[in-house]
Amino acid sequence: MSDSHSPALHHHFEDLGQQYEASNMGMWAFIAQEIMFFGGLFGGYAVYRYQYFDAFVEGSHHLPIEWGALNTVVLIGSSLTVALAVRSAQQGKQMAIFNWIVATMILGAVFLGVKTIEYSHKFHDGLVPGSSFLTYGPYTTAYDAAMAGHLKIFFSFYFVMTGMHALHMIIGIGIMVFLLVKIRRGAFSAEYYNPVENFGLYWHFVDIVWIFLFPLLYLIGGR
Amino acid sequence: MSSEFQLHPDLASTFALPVDALYFLLIFLSVIISGGIFIAIVVFCVKYRRRSEDESPKEIHGSLPLELAWSIIPMFMAIGVFALGADLYFRMYRSPADPIEIYAVGKQWMWKIQHPEGKREINELHVPINQAVRLTLASEDVIHSFFIPAFRVKRDVLPGRYTTMWFEATQIGEFHLFCAEYCGTQHSTMIGKVFVMEEEDYQNWLVGGVSGESMIEAGARQFKQLGCATCHKSDTSGRGPSLEGIFGRAEKMTSGEDIVADEDYLRESILNPQAKVLNGFKPIMPTFQGQISEETLLQLITYIKSLGEAAEE
């Protein structure tokens, strides 16, 4: 079998098939723990949304639904491009893998750019949770102490959930840089494309988290 | 308090005997089970010790009947003990009718006790014997826990919310009070004494010493000072609802849900008035969050509880 002489085979594995299955399973296990990580956040969110629904509605109305919707489309698009990158890898088309990964990176960067805009607006409005929450900006007298406290909790969840999500995207973009280097070196082929596929899984997961975040944060209580 | 060495604290409340009985039942079962295992191990290790290197022990895979037996029997024992424990807990949890109400505020690192009649204590709690006492607990800062070993009772004391516990003391004497949730540097000195007295002595103690205002009087004073009376009049002429007889009543909220107006509801309505607004009223009450202490809150609530009782007499 040519397997054992393939440069892609790590020698503790018997053959590429075993290596593929193992790396795939490892990535799924990693995604399982990511689900639990975000799950803790979603759990906390659920508790406070139940207790302080009005504050959550009020907070949600501060979030720009257009930017959020745009980001959703951008991210779904990037899942498409990464899927196409995996497909190209399966077909061994080096140029195509490269281009689709670059496209994914661009879309990811667009997403992060939009989030930066959103965050900066919140900063200007004095809605960033911390010691200076509602101590400056246009809403300082808009809410009584209790509502202000609950709003702070909403925005804490907004920033931590989207922030953690953005962090995972930044890491994903970093991994893509690494992948581009490897693609240039011709590391992937129809015979061996595990890292591309596993990265695709990771990126799809990051996308799915956003699919939950968008309605849970931006669409509470209708408009 | 007994000064001889004991294996358990004094039996000083109605809970002490059932708790100890359950404890000793568990000890008994544990001794039987662990004793059985230890004896089996020792016997087997002696009887089947290796006598020669060529020994080839019998091939025994297992025994389904044995596995089922030692799974099912312990499971039923476990469920039995669970039921006893849950039942006891339920009895400890459910407040009795007409208890004596006492209020305790925990703060780093002391206990501040208020009797409704006005007597206040620090790190001491005087109670009468053979009467149910209910403590309403609040913390001014971190989580504490109110623990009286001789009564077998303990309840965490939380910031931002009331917890309650009750007991009925059955022995005259002095008993330990401990804070049982780590709360910072002086956690181990946040201790005190519970004094159980005969009813007569307790009544004398209540009225003795410096006569201050009762909690209800203090609450009435605060009610006026903080401006509550501006909107909450004793009839329906105010912008806010009348609070006569409101305590313990089921009320409908603007959201449609039904709430029983207990201590937690009253506390929440003072600190976060928009959360549950009485049906038919506008959400215009300002919040007093950050403006009043836990002790003042308790005084206000005691006062509100008393409204409407005088009218019924």
Added chain:
Amino acid sequence: MSTATIEQQASTNGHGENYLNVEHGIKSWLLTLDHKRIGILYLVTITVFFLIGGLAASLIRLELMTPQGDLVEAHTFNKLFTMHGVAMIFFFLIPSVPAVLGNMVLPIMIGARDVAFPRLNLLSWYCLVAGGSLATLAIIMGGVDTGWTFYTPYSSTYSNSYVTLALAGVFINGFSSILTGVNFMTTVHKMRAPGMTWFRLPLFIWAQYATSLIMILGTPVVAITLLLLALERTLHIGIFDPALGGDPILFQHLFWFYSHPAVYIMIVPGFGVISEVIACFSRKRIFGYSFVAFSSMAIAVLGFLVWGHHMFTTGQSVYAGMVFSFITFLIAVPTAIKIFNWTATLYKGSISLESPMLYALGFIGLFTIGGLTGLFLSTMGTDIHMHDTYFVVAHFHYVMVGGMVMAFLSGLHFWWPKFIGRMYPEAMGKASASLIFVGFNLTFFPQFVLGYLGMPRRYHVYPDEFQILHVMSTGGATVLGLGYLILIGSLLWSVFKGPRAPQNPWGAKGLEWEIQTPPTLHNFETMPIVTEEAYAYDNRHQAAQEEESTTAPAQQEEEVV
């Protein structure tokens, strides 16, 4: 179990080239991808944290000999018990069996050359080192005084100690656990040798597998919880702050959602070790193999459903409490099944009481007590009285130290000859096992009584009437400490001066005993093919008679004591 190819290499006693001497130099250790070397790296690291935690414990016990706070001040005492808990739980107990013994032995037991992701394995170790360094830095800079449980709002708003630094250390260390779990789970699924079906796996592997599931699914929840706490402390975001409407009890739910399964991460691998040792030193297969295997899985699943039993006094719903109490009682059943099956394995066995077996039998005794006292605490009516008292402290030390540490030491002595290539001195092994067993009981049994009498946890000073029990406890701790020091000393001595170990000093069954001592870099030169069940001790004499190979010398055990 073996084929001719295994037997050929088994006949050499391998003190020629092996994984320890194949490469030299610090770089070959710090950049190793060999699971066995990584196991050794972990062993050294967790021993350091054991000593740090042990030092804290010694100071605590010395202080508690007298009712007054005369040895250290209150805030120092609070930092000591926090340091003890953090060091012992996160940096010693959780990695101990999986990362040390699991790394050394798991791939070999299933017939693999290494774990599925060797580089991730090395990264796991670096996460432990990095996390542990941050936690140590927190200690050096002045310490943390929140308790290892970090309850809010004390930890989020009131404590003035280096909480965030400690949280960062624990957070990074969490990745060590998660990545090890991912690695081991995948390895067991995908890298078993031909013929090694699930039900031929040694029970150690079942236990490690169940533990891996908990590591993967539980650890991230504490990660996000501690991250939220760190953000609250540094940026004042306010999720747990009651003044804003935040809920400090939510922290407890999130914290215990992981930290209860964490105790199963700690103990279940120990269960796996006990199965191996009992089988070997009774020369019998484990009684009720499937039951023991499935019980590990049942414990892993049920362990996620009981966290509320740490919160019976918080005022949570009484019905929620009942559910948690009930499921906690249920989880006692698979645990008891193991104890019964191990005891039944001894029946009609051929029992030999070397150090690994002494530790294993000590485990069964002490863990049984520890586990049963857990039932006292899951009984709601009695827990009200015993929660947050020394009864709890005694309970968890019985299961963690009397249980887990004994199991770890049992496994360490069992596999020591294989992986270090030297025999430890058996007399010292027996001596330290005995001292540890006696010292342990003297230290912690009085604490059950102390707890029921009402002595609260984390108390620096206490009422006079509790002193006699504290003095007993400290006396026991001295014996226990002595036992540990003799243990560490004698193991260390054996590394340099111990007699060279034969290939299979215990006459044990298992793939790790079929290869040379110490193992070669790749464990197996050719893939082993598995043909029999685990612990097929009864087959071995038949096999020896049937085969006419040169393996007879290799299969004779050498009495080394």
